[in-house]
Amino acid sequence: MSNPLWEFSLQQYGKPDVAEACLEAQDRFAANVNLLLYAAWLTCQGLELDAGQWRSLESELQPWHQQVVVPLRELRRRWRQVPAAAGLRQQLKVLELEAEQEQQRQIWGWHQRARAQDAGPAGLRRQLEQLLSAAADDSERSRLLQRLTVLLLA
Template structure:
């Protein structure tokens, strides 16, 4: 078990099928950083509460909207042009690195909050992914969500 969220996210994302599931969920509007945090909380056995979900979302929403999404939009917009322009391709890679760093910063912020919550509480800790994806639930591929859970937590 990974003690910190960033290490958990890296090791989980490297597993077969997780990257594809995360990208699919991201394309459907899900906050993958929040979902990885949810999988980590499930693995740690942290009890799910509405207050905890709200606290995580209050950290993630503005960071996603104001930092990560603008970087992602630039990276995506430049995709076609970067294929024809070597210098733009290099700039696009730098934007991609900034986007990854912004995601890491978000995960670290979520980690600081979540480390305060006791693990192995024995309550309904297996519903974090659904709780954190609730506002996007109608649009999400639940198979991808379940695949993320299985690959991240082994359940």
């Protein structure tokens, strides 16, 4: 697969600390890593989505994410404790990456139909706030939002 979002995502995810911060957002705040990367890509393009557009996109992605991506990830993680399943875990990792690529294809298709607006000041932070669920520890959420904003714009 090749589109500007996928290429950007691969580049960003490979930077120091980005994967760790994205996975923390995923595990602690139920964030979809592909949407975090999409928000960063939009910002780099000088664009942003409003809250209604984010809800629309999340709704469109939800079936694939919940029925394919999440179960593959959960199974791969559970099998960490099963040494004999190391080869199968590796195959699951490949399938999970393919599922993530499909989700990025879906995001790209949605993006081509959507009308993103020009980004204002603090556009990435505002978009990330919409993608990280609120939690009891708001200071941790704020810390992670700041970290992601810096890392994804570096």
